[in-house]
Amino acid sequence: MQNKPDLQTLLRMKRHETPGPEYFENMLGEFHRRQREELLRKSAWMIWKDQTEAFFASIRESVASVVLSPKTALAGAAAAIVLAAVMLPKSQETVTTLAQAKPIAPVVEFDNRPASIFFSNDGIAADLKSPLLPVRQGGLVFDNDLVGVPALTASNRVAPHHYVAEGLPTGSIAARVSF
Amino acid sequence: MESHEPTESDDKLLVQRTQSGDSSAFDALFIKYSQRIYGLVYHMTANHEDSGDLVQEVFAKAYRSIRGFQGKSSFYTWLHTIAVNMTINFLKKRGKRPQMSLDDLDSGLQNDKELAALIEKRDPLKEANLNDLKKRLNEAMQRLSHAHRVVVTMFDIQGMPHAEIAKILGISDGTVRSRLYYAHQELQAYLSDLLQ
Numbered sequence: 593m594q595n596k597p598d599l600q601t602l603l604r605m606k607r608h609e610t611p612g613p614e615y616f617e618n619m620l621g622e623f624h625r626r627q628r629e630e631l632l633r634k635s636a637w638m639i640w641k642d643q644t645e646a647f648f649a650s651i652r653e654s655v656a657s658v659v660l661s662p663k664t665a666l667a668g669a670a671a672a673i674v675l676a677a678v679m680l681p682k683s684q685e686t687v688t689t690l691a692q693a694k695p696i697a698p699v700v701e702f703d704n705r706p707a708s709i710f711f712s713n714d715g716i717a718a719d720l721k722s723p724l725l726p727v728r729q730g731g732l733v734f735d736n737d738l739v740g741v742p743a744l745t746a747s748n749r750v751a752p753h754h755y756v757a758e759g760l761p762t763g764s765i766a767a768r769v770s771f
Numbered sequence: 772m773e774s775h776e777p778t779e780s781d782d783k784l785l786v787q788r789t790q791s792g793d794s795s796a797f798d799a800l801f802i803k804y805s806q807r808i809y810g811l812v813y814h815m816t817a818n819h820e821d822s823g824d825l826v827q828e829v830f831a832k833a834y835r836s837i838r839g840f841q842g843k844s845s846f847y848t849w850l851h852t853i854a855v856n857m858t859i860n861f862l863k864k865r866g867k868r869p870q871m872s873l874d875d876l877d878s879g880l881q882n883d884k885e886l887a888a889l890i891e892k893r894d895p896l897k898e899a900n901l902n903d904l905k906k907r908l909n910e911a912m913q914r915l916s917h918a919h920r921v922v923v924t925m926f927d928i929q930g931m932p933h934a935e936i937a938k939i940l941g942i943s944d945g946t947v948r949s950r951l952y953y954a955h956q957e958l959q960a961y962l963s964d965l966l967q
Contacts, residue, residue, distance in 0.1 A: 601885045603927040608880040
C-alpha cells in the first residue's frame with residue numbers, strides 16, 4: 593500500500609464495520625421474542641415451584657402427625673395406659689355402643705401412582721362421583737380418580753393452591769402434579 | 772459529537788414512562804441506543820454473533836433493572852455502564868481464544884476522504900488489502916487489555932469525549948487519557964508495518 597495511514601485514520605475505518613440497517617430493524621422484534629420466552633420460562637418455573645412446595649408441605653404435615661418424638665411417645669403411652677385402666681371396667685357397658693359404632697377405616701395399600709394426599713374430617717368414604725370430596729377411607733386418592741371431579745368443599749380442603757390447572761377452579765387441589 | 776442535553780430530557784421521560792409500566796417507552800429507548808450499544812460491544816468482541824446476543828442481554832438487564840434506576844446519571848451513561856460490564860465479563864469467560872467474526876465495511880467509508888484514498892481503485896488486490904487491513908486492525912485490538920480496548924473503542928471509534936468515558940467507566944479523566952496513550956502505543960507497535 594503506497595499511502596500509509598496514521599493510527600487514528602485506521603481506527604476510524606472501524607466505525608464503518610457495521611451490519612446493514614435491516615439487522616437493527618429486526619433487533620427490536622428479537623428483543624420482544626426473547627422477553628416472551630423469559631416470561632414463559634418464569635411462569636412454568638413458578639407453577640412447578642408452588643406445586644412442589646405444596647406437595648412437600650402436605651407430606652410434612654402427614655409425617656409430623658404420625659411420627660412422634662420419644663418424649664411425646666412416652667407421654668402418649670402413659671396416657672394410653674391410664675385410659676385403658678379407666679375404660680376397662682366400662683367396656684362391658686359399651687358393647688351395644690360399639691356394635692353401633694362406625695367401622696374403623698381399613699388400611700389402604702399404597703402404590704407408587706402419582707397421588708394427592710388429603711383427609712376427610714369424619715373419615716366417611718364418599719362416592720367418587722358425588723359432588724363432595726371423593727375420599728377413600730384412609731385418605732389417599734390417586735390422580736386418575738380426580739379427572740373431571742368438581743371442586744372440593746371447604747371442610748375437605750388441605751392446602752390452598754395459587755394456580756389453576758387444566759380448568760379446575762382456584763383453590764382446588766384436585767389437580768395433576770405432573771406437567 | 773452527539774449533543775446529549777436535548778436527548779437527556781427525552782430519555783428521562785421515556786424512563787419514567789417505562790417505570791410506570793409503558794413498555795413501548797422502553798422500545799423507543801431500545802431503538803435509540805441499540806446501534807450504538809452494538810458498536811461498543813462489537814468493537815470489544817470482534818464477533819458479530821456474540822455482539823448480537825450481548826446487546827439483547829444488555830437491554831434485557833436494563834429492562835429488568837429500570838425500576839431501580841434513580842436518574843443519578845443519564846440513562847445513556849447507565850446503559851453504557853451495563854454494556855461495558857457485561858461485555859468485559861463475557862470476554863473474561865471467553866478467554867484469550869480469538870473468535871473473530873467481522874462485519875463488512877459499509878458504504879459510508881466512501882465519504883471519508885482519507886479512508887476513501889485507501890480504496891480509490893476498486894480492484895481485487897485493493898479489496899484483499901482492505902480486508903487484510905480490517906483483519907489486522909481487529910487482531911491488534913484483540914491484543915489490547917480489556918481496559919485499553921474499551922477506551923480506544925469509546926474514544927477513537929465511537930467518538931465519545933473523555934469526560935463521558937470517565938463517567939461510564941467510573942474513573943478519572945486523567946486515567947482515561949493515560950490508558951488511551953498506552954493503548955495507542957501498543958497499537959502502533961502491533962501495526963508498525965501498516966502505519967506511517
